[in-house]
Amino acid sequence: ISSQLADFSETLPLFKEKFGILIKQSYEWFSDTFNVKTKKIYAWVEQAKAQSMGNSTALIGTTLSTVGSLLAVVFLVPVYIFMFLFYKPLLLDFIGRLFERQKHGTVVEVLMETKILIQRYLSGLMLELVLIATVNSTALLLIGVEYAVLLGIIGAMLNIIPYIGGIVAISLPTLVALATQSPEAAGWVVLAYVIIQLIDNNFVVPMIVASKVKINALVSIVVVLIGGAVWGIPGMFLSIPLTAIVKVIFDRIEPLQPWGFLLGDTMPPIGKTVFYFRKERKKPKSTNSDEP
Numbered sequence: 048i049s050s051q052l053a054d055f056s057e058t059l060p061l062f063k064e065k066f067g068i069l070i071k072q073s074y075e076w077f078s079d080t081f082n083v084k085t086k087k088i089y090a091w092v093e094q095a096k097a098q099s100m101g102n103s104t105a106l107i108g109t110t111l112s113t114v115g116s117l118l119a120v121v122f123l124v125p126v127y128i129f130m131f132l133f134y135k136p137l138l139l140d141f142i143g144r145l146f147e148r149q150k151h152g153t154v155v156e157v158l159m160e161t162k163i164l165i166q167r168y169l170s171g172l173m174l175e176l177v178l179i180a181t182v183n184s185t186a187l188l189l190i191g192v193e194y195a196v197l198l199g200i201i202g203a204m205l206n207i208i209p210y211i212g213g214i215v216a217i218s219l220p221t222l223v224a225l226a227t228q229s230p231e232a233a234g235w236v237v238l239a240y241v242i243i244q245l246i247d248n249n250f251v252v253p254m255i256v257a258s259k260v261k262i263n264a265l266v267s268i269v270v271v272l273i274g275g276a277v278w279g280i281p282g283m284f285l286s287i288p289l290t291a292i293v294k295v296i297f298d299r300i301e302p303l304q305p306w307g308f309l310l311g312d313t314m315p316p317i318g319k320t321v322f323y324f325r326k327e328r329k330k331p332k333s334t335n336s337d338e339p
Contacts, residue, residue, distance in 0.1 A: 054194070065226040157295055164260045164291045171259035172207065175251055179203040179243065183216075186239040190232055192224045202240070206247065213244055260291035263312040 078085045131138070139158075146154050184199030192198065202216035217240040225233040252271075253264030262270075267287055274286030290310060297307030 062223070062226045066222075069225065153299055157299055160295050161292050164295065165288055167259035168256065168288045168291065171256035175247070175256055176203050176207065178251060178255075179206050179247055182243055183220075183240070186243065187220055187236070190224065190235050190239065191228065192220055192232065192236060193227050194223065198223065206244075216240065217244070257287055258312060260287060261312055262287060262291055262294065262310060266290065266310050 074085055074088050077083065077088055142154060142158070143151060180200045180203035182199075183202045184196045187195035187199055198220045201219065205216040206213060217237060220240070221233045221236045224236045249268075253267045257264060257267035267290075270286040270290045271283050274282030274284075274289075276282075278285070294307050294310040297303040297310070
């Protein structure tokens with residue numbers, strides 16, 4: 048991987064040169080196909096650039112805001128972890144003062160189970176990263192893209208970042224395939240990565256990551272969408288572990304146990320549910336045929 052990274056950094060100027068050639072060839076193809084002068088095409092491109100400058104400010108602002116929030120999460124998480132560990136005795140004493148002494152055993156059980164759930168969630172993320180990196184690298188190797196293993200690992204790491212990570216993960220190998228091979232290879236890369244993204248978002252995350260914390264697939268998809276709508280990227284990261292913690296608390300409170308069961312991944316046996324939707328058929332009244 049390190050050798051591929053060194054080779055990739057050395058060939059970046061070559062990629063830039065090839066992209067310039069591809070753009071020039073695309074202009075010539077458009078001119079020959081639609082019988083349009085090349086100068087007019089260049090004028091259209093410059094006009095489109097000028098018009099796009101008005102919208103680029105808002106786009107750059109949104110991108111910088113998103114990247115800034117992501118960097119804030121990356122750099123602040125270690126600080127939060129250190130502060131939580133430093134003030135751990137204070138927090139535990141505070142939680143102990145909130146509840147009666149008779150309930151301290153239940154509180155300790157909830158805290159221990161929460162710790163185990165967080166560890167399982169992190170292990171699920173690592174398993175997802177390894178799986179997606181393997182699938183990405185295999186797909187790129189089959190297509191014949193250079194630096195397949197490096198690009199596959201980078202794509203898997205970027206895939207953890209919602210929205211932006213998936214776009215960058217697709218665009219980087221696509222540009223490499225376009226510069227080193229052909230547009231057909233770039234199209235195959237896009238198709239392969241779109242399929243991988245669909246499988247990851249709809250099957251891998253609900254079935255592997257969410258199952259590590261005993262949350263069913265439907266709830267995991269819903270809470271990720273809600274977390275993204277309410278808190279943005281941090282909300283999407285934290286939605287599944289927070290839901291798992293809420294489930295642990297619900298399971299310990301008797302009136303809320305049905306909600307904990309709803310969040311979990313335990314399916315009741317068919318025909319053994321507590322509530323039946325079918326109504327029993329009323330038996331027809333018997334008639335006496337001897338009556339006149």
